[in-house]
Amino acid sequence: MPFKILENRRLTPNTMSMLVSAPRIAAAHKAGQFVILRAHEKGERIPLTVAEKDSDLGTIRLIFQTIGKSTRLLAEKKAGDWLPDVAGPLGSPTHIECYGRVICVSGGIGAAAAYPIAAAFKKVGNYVVSILGAQRADLLILEKELLQCSDELEICTDDGSRGRAGLVTIPLKERIDTDRPDFVLAVGPLPMMRAVAELTRQEKIPTMVSLNSVMIDGTGMCGGCRVEVGGHTRFTCVDGPEFDAHQIDFAVAAKRLKLYHEHEKCSLDRYMDQTKRS
Amino acid sequence: MSDANPKKKIQIPRQKMPEQPPRERVRNFEEVPYGFTPEQARLEAERCLQCGKPGCRLGCPVGVDIPAFLRLIAEGKFVEAARKIKEQNALPAICGRVCPQEEQCEKLCILAKKSDPVSIGYLERFVADMERRKGALRLPKKRSSTGKKVAVIGAGPAGLAVAGDLILLGHSVTVFEALHEPGGVLAYGIPEFRLPKSIVSAEVDYLKKLGVQFEMNTIIGRTLTPEALLDGEGFDAIFVGAGAGLPDFLGIPGEHCGGVYTANEYLTRSNLMRAYRFPEYDTPIIRGRHVAVIGGGNVAMDSARTALRLGAEKCFLVYRRSKQEMPARRDEIEHAEQEGVEFRFLTAPLEILGDEKGFVRALRCKKMVLGEPDASGRRRPVPVEGSEHDLVTDIVIIAIGNSPNPILTAAIPSLQVNARGGIVTDDQGRTNLPRVYAGGDIVTGAATVILAMGAGKKAARAIHKDLTGEEEPQSR
Numbered sequence: 001m002p003f004k005i006l007e008n009r010r011l012t013p014n015t016m017s018m019l020v021s022a023p024r025i026a027a028a029h030k031a032g033q034f035v036i037l038r039a040h041e042k043g044e045r046i047p048l049t050v051a052e053k054d055s056d057l058g059t060i061r062l063i064f065q066t067i068g069k070s071t072r073l074l075a076e077k078k079a080g081d082w083l084p085d086v087a088g089p090l091g092s093p094t095h096i097e098c099y100g101r102v103i104c105v106s107g108g109i110g111a112a113a114a115y116p117i118a119a120a121f122k123k124v125g126n127y128v129v130s131i132l133g134a135q136r137a138d139l140l141i142l143e144k145e146l147l148q149c150s151d152e153l154e155i156c157t158d159d160g161s162r163g164r165a166g167l168v169t170i171p172l173k174e175r176i177d178t179d180r181p182d183f184v185l186a187v188g189p190l191p192m193m194r195a196v197a198e199l200t201r202q203e204k205i206p207t208m209v210s211l212n213s214v215m216i217d218g219t220g221m222c223g224g225c226r227v228e229v230g231g232h233t234r235f236t237c238v239d240g241p242e243f244d245a246h247q248i249d250f251a252v253a254a255k256r257l258k259l260y261h262e263h264e265k266c267s268l269d270r271y272m273d274q275t276k277r278s
Numbered sequence: 279m280s281d282a283n284p285k286k287k288i289q290i291p292r293q294k295m296p297e298q299p300p301r302e303r304v305r306n307f308e309e310v311p312y313g314f315t316p317e318q319a320r321l322e323a324e325r326c327l328q329c330g331k332p333g334c335r336l337g338c339p340v341g342v343d344i345p346a347f348l349r350l351i352a353e354g355k356f357v358e359a360a361r362k363i364k365e366q367n368a369l370p371a372i373c374g375r376v377c378p379q380e381e382q383c384e385k386l387c388i389l390a391k392k393s394d395p396v397s398i399g400y401l402e403r404f405v406a407d408m409e410r411r412k413g414a415l416r417l418p419k420k421r422s423s424t425g426k427k428v429a430v431i432g433a434g435p436a437g438l439a440v441a442g443d444l445i446l447l448g449h450s451v452t453v454f455e456a457l458h459e460p461g462g463v464l465a466y467g468i469p470e471f472r473l474p475k476s477i478v479s480a481e482v483d484y485l486k487k488l489g490v491q492f493e494m495n496t497i498i499g500r501t502l503t504p505e506a507l508l509d510g511e512g513f514d515a516i517f518v519g520a521g522a523g524l525p526d527f528l529g530i531p532g533e534h535c536g537g538v539y540t541a542n543e544y545l546t547r548s549n550l551m552r553a554y555r556f557p558e559y560d561t562p563i564i565r566g567r568h569v570a571v572i573g574g575g576n577v578a579m580d581s582a583r584t585a586l587r588l589g590a591e592k593c594f595l596v597y598r599r600s601k602q603e604m605p606a607r608r609d610e611i612e613h614a615e616q617e618g619v620e621f622r623f624l625t626a627p628l629e630i631l632g633d634e635k636g637f638v639r640a641l642r643c644k645k646m647v648l649g650e651p652d653a654s655g656r657r658r659p660v661p662v663e664g665s666e667h668d669l670v671t672d673i674v675i676i677a678i679g680n681s682p683n684p685i686l687t688a689a690i691p692s693l694q695v696n697a698r699g700g701i702v703t704d705d706q707g708r709t710n711l712p713r714v715y716a717g718g719d720i721v722t723g724a725a726t727v728i729l730a731m732g733a734g735k736k737a738a739r740a741i742h743k744d745l746t747g748e749e750e751p752q753s754r
Contacts, residue, residue: 088501090497216561224543
């Protein structure tokens with residue numbers, strides 16, 4: 001049973017939003033969970049964030065960054081095309097409870113994962129502050145959506161082209177000093193999550209981060225997505241994707257994310273070469 | 279011919295199956311043995327004494343009528359022989375290749391007492407291939423519909439066996455599989471050179487032709503809950519054959535280094551994802567000049583032999599006991615030896631050493647000696663003082679076993695599991711919950727394809743009895 005693509009549009013120069021018909025996944029999905037898909041019959045299995053779902057319409061919205069061959073190939077898909085495989089929802093759902101004040105920090109593509117979680121926190125009565133960061137104004141995503149589901153939204157860009165100039169940790173630090181949050185969630189590039197973790201560790205504020213690891217099956221079978229958390233081996237696909245930010249070994253996570261850089265480059269070069277020729 | 283007297287029969291030597299020469303085959307992923315020729319098959323089948331109390335049949339976990347199919351081969355009725363096997367076993371082309379016959383049917387063959395047993399496995403494989411190649415597949419008659427629906431969770435050996443039996447008994451069967459291809463360990467675990475994927479898909483197609491429905495990409499416990507199957511989707515019973523897909527680690531330093539794989543990941547990349555054909559296929563795998571595999575079972579052999587085919591110049595197999603204690607099949611050990619795998623017996627890993635970029639550079643080991651027998655009855659390895667040494671390697675593959683995968687059992691908290699996370703069942707596959715059955719590695723922990731199929735067949739009988747109130751007509 002292939003999965004029909006209902007819409008595929010560009011959000012920013014390097015981000016796509018794809019609406020896919022997947023009724024069972026839409027019905028079962030909870031904030032924090034993801035899917036694994038293959039873009040074609042010889043494709044790799046890639047984990048992607050589910051940014052939104054509509055269980056009545058049976059659809060899920062996948063937001064992804066175009067980085068390597070697989071995501072570029074996905075970006076080429078049109079409404080009406082099919083995906084051979086979409087499996088999920090995978091991962092443990094976010095533990096949602098009313099902590100009081102919650103800050104959801106997201107950077108770049110991380111906003112796609114942070115958005116449903118922020119919405120879920122808001123729904124159970126938290127006061128939700130979202131801090132959304134990107135390199136430049138034109139790379140910001142889900143601003144409207146986050147504004148809608150948060151009590152406050154603060155925007156930062158590295159170059160100051162939108163909102164405050166600088167990293168997301170600057171407004172986070174200010175808020176910790178003025179209105180101390182009871183819980184922090186961070187999703188984004190590893191260095192950003194690590195910086196958030198360092199900040200909240202000193203302040204002893206419970207913090208979770210959502211990891212994006214290299215995966216194959218997504219059911220705990222291969223162990224490829226393993227990370228070290230509190231000295232124990234944990235699998236992002238089943239034990240995560242969220243982990244206690246103060247327990248994660250970020251250095252190990254960063255190394256494991258780069259294991260296939262050369263292969264990815266080879267695949268991409270070959271793909272670009274083929275697209276040029278055809 | 280098959281009535282030739284026993285003395286003459288005993289003089290026929292056990293036939294050797296032709297295979298690719300080791301030097302050639304380590305450079306390709308094609309199947310190692312070519313299979314018997316028809317002449318060889320008849321000669322080999324001729325060796326069967328058709329004895330009064332066939333031990334072989336007792337040794338078969340699924341109760342194949344071995345003497346009957348051997349007699350048909352001796353008579354040259356190859357297709358009929360395949361159909362005879364299929365009365366008990368829907369997947370003979372697979373079982374003929376991966377069953378540990380030397381521990382089962384062939385071990386109890388009367389000829390084994392004095393010389394070599396009949397090559398039952400090779401003959402099973404021969405007739406199954408013959409039937410398929412001739413396009414002579416015939417669908418057995420199904421019983422009339424019972425109106426009952428059974429959900430099978432996991433399209434591995436246990437699930438396929440349950441599905442094959444229940445569909446013939448007139449039930450409607452749907453198999454749910456988490457991955458994108460059916461087969462379970464047959465698809466992700468066992469390499470192409472030992473079990474061509476075209477054979478797995480042919481056997482699955484046979485089940486589809488019988489009417490079994492397959493739903494891929496469906497993780498029970500995530501995509502659908504077991505309760506949803508029983509209540510919402512209207513299944514009368516579910517069979518859990520989710521397998522032992524949770525890899526064990528050694529717990530030594532360095533296991534997070536680049537180039538350290540669990541055997542599950544290494545084999546899944548190569549087999550299911552076809553990483554050996556990267557970049558034509560998108561999934562990559564790290565190739566190494568030197569590869570060290572830790573473990574002594576079939577999965578360790580598969581990993582080592584895959585590593586050689588991926589271009590490794592040296593492949594060490596590190597095992598902490600001696601050759602006698604190795605759980606791998608004799609054939610697999612021999613093949614690995616012929617292909618140049620270097621066995622380091624009585625050697626235990628201590629630590630994986632990484633380079634500055636975080637990739638493996640060596641495996642630190644120490645030597646062991648065998649001491650007193652332990653709980654498993656095997657002599658326990660004891661470390662030798664001062665025997666630490668480093669094996670220079672780029673890849674380390676951990677092939678020390680698997681535990682039952684918890685996704686499904688966690689989704690049914692009331693389901694009784696044992697200390698290792700395996701589902702507790704009676705000897706017919708019934709769990710503590712009504713309408714829920716289980717079998718295969720999710721019950722026993724990592725074992726063999728045929729044991730999982732045997733468990734599946736037993737559960738199929740129990741399901742049939744519980745749903746219809748009648749015993750399965752077919753006797754063992």
